[in-house]
Amino acid sequence: MHQTKVKVAEDALDANTTIANANRSDFDRNGVACVNLMSAPGAGKTTLLERTLELRGERRIGVLEGDVQGSMDADRLSVHHIPVIQINTDSGFGGECHLDANMVRSALPDMPLDEIDLLVVENVGNLVCPAEFRIGEDAKAMICSVTEGEDKPLKYPLMFRSCELVVINKIDLLPHLDFDVDRLVANIDQVNPEARVLLLSARTGEGVAEFAEWLFGVADREHASVSVGEHVHSH
Amino acid sequence: MHELSVSSAIVDTVLRHAEGRQVTVVHLKVGRLRQVVPDSLEFYFGIVSRDTLCEGARLEQQLINGLMRCRACAGEWDPAPPITEHSLDPSSMLPQFRCPACGEAGAEIIAGDELQVESIDVDTPEQDPSPGEGPRHPVGAGSTNGPSPSHTHSHPREET
Numbered sequence: 001m002h003q004t005k006v007k008v009a010e011d012a013l014d015a016n017t018t019i020a021n022a023n024r025s026d027f028d029r030n031g032v033a034c035v036n037l038m039s040a041p042g043a044g045k046t047t048l049l050e051r052t053l054e055l056r057g058e059r060r061i062g063v064l065e066g067d068v069q070g071s072m073d074a075d076r077l078s079v080h081h082i083p084v085i086q087i088n089t090d091s092g093f094g095g096e097c098h099l100d101a102n103m104v105r106s107a108l109p110d111m112p113l114d115e116i117d118l119l120v121v122e123n124v125g126n127l128v129c130p131a132e133f134r135i136g137e138d139a140k141a142m143i144c145s146v147t148e149g150e151d152k153p154l155k156y157p158l159m160f161r162s163c164e165l166v167v168i169n170k171i172d173l174l175p176h177l178d179f180d181v182d183r184l185v186a187n188i189d190q191v192n193p194e195a196r197v198l199l200l201s202a203r204t205g206e207g208v209a210e211f212a213e214w215l216f217g218v219a220d221r222e223h224a225s226v227s228v229g230e231h232v233h234s235h
Numbered sequence: 236m237h238e239l240s241v242s243s244a245i246v247d248t249v250l251r252h253a254e255g256r257q258v259t260v261v262h263l264k265v266g267r268l269r270q271v272v273p274d275s276l277e278f279y280f281g282i283v284s285r286d287t288l289c290e291g292a293r294l295e296q297q298l299i300n301g302l303m304r305c306r307a308c309a310g311e312w313d314p315a316p317p318i319t320e321h322s323l324d325p326s327s328m329l330p331q332f333r334c335p336a337c338g339e340a341g342a343e344i345i346a347g348d349e350l351q352v353e354s355i356d357v358d359t360p361e362q363d364p365s366p367g368e369g370p371r372h373p374v375g376a377g378s379t380n381g382p383s384p385s386h387t388h389s390h391p392r393e394e395t
Binding site for chain 2: 002006007011016096097098133158
């Protein structure tokens with residue numbers, strides 16, 4: 001036996017990116033925009049989606065629900081009479097803590113892409129790993145709630161940097177908390193100065209219309225870019 | 236937990252290139268903007284590589300400093316927080332992604348987001364001896380080294 005050096009020069013996440021690109025092609029071919037929605041557990045992803053779905057009008061929206069176990073979130077959303085697919089990640093190493101491109105791909109045969117314009121992927125609640133794995137999305141957004149602390153951009157800059165929109169949720173609780181919103185916004189600005197920041201309360205509905213406008217706007221801009229033949233996405 | 240996911244991706248990548256050969260060293264470039272903790276990555280790599288051709292392989296991590304370039308003024312800077320006296324103000328520990336020269340927001344990453352498997356060292360059997368050559372000695376000096384134990388420490392090298 002002797003040692004041989006084998007040149008690899010490959011990003012460790014290339015395999016995931018390849019599958020993410022295949023997902024993206026399927027979305028584009030069906031005229032579907034995809035948004036990857038991430039947050040820590042309990043930040044309010046499902047509640048915000050519920051409130052947003054009430055504003056959808058004629059828009060055709062599908063949801064992929066990522067959770068380690070259970071279908072509680074999918075059950076909550078399915079009453080809105082939209083296609084909802086639950087992905088459970090617990091077949092992995094003790095339960096994968098994120099969705100990767102392949103998990104999303106495995107769920108696509110059950111999602112009627114030709115019947116929707118917008119696919120929202122509610123990722124597994126986690127501020128770390130979901131930031132690393134592309135799934136073929138057109139945009140990433142995250143929710144950060146005011147019960148989590150102003151220092152979260154400091155602790156999870158990778159997540160905050162990966163998103164074009166940061167939602168600050170549960171602002172109805174501010175009168176009861178020692179929470180400095182300006183400080184959180186300043187911290188977000190320092191790690192991701194290009195991010196748009198929205199303050200809202202999914203519970204009271206304050207600010208939800210602005211989130212819905214952004215979310216539906218992603219679909220509109222993707223459809224516009226596809227209709228003029230621009231299939232190149234800069235991400 | 237992040238390092239567990241990343242380790243799995245590294246092992247998958249390496250195995251695709253190992254083509255059935257035992258891997259002894261994995262040479263990896265890790266950008267500091269990836270927030271990977273080298274010791275933690277090494278720990279999880281040892282676990283994830285068990286029962287694969289990567290088991291026992293040494294992980295050589297080359298850390299790459301971050302470098303940003305401002306789209307407005309073309310100024311370049313390392314977003315890592317400056318190592319100054321111990322400060323209790325957490326914002327002073329934040330990486331700086333807004334251009335320190337002109338204050339603009341738009342910047343591209345020039346370096347520091349690498350998570351790249353550069354190369355791997357693999358055990359390769361000797362070629363079959365051509366007829367007429369002496370008997371093959373597969374176990375010669377220097378070839379008895381099995382894979383290094385998985386707990387071997389490889390200290391990340393700093394790039395200057």
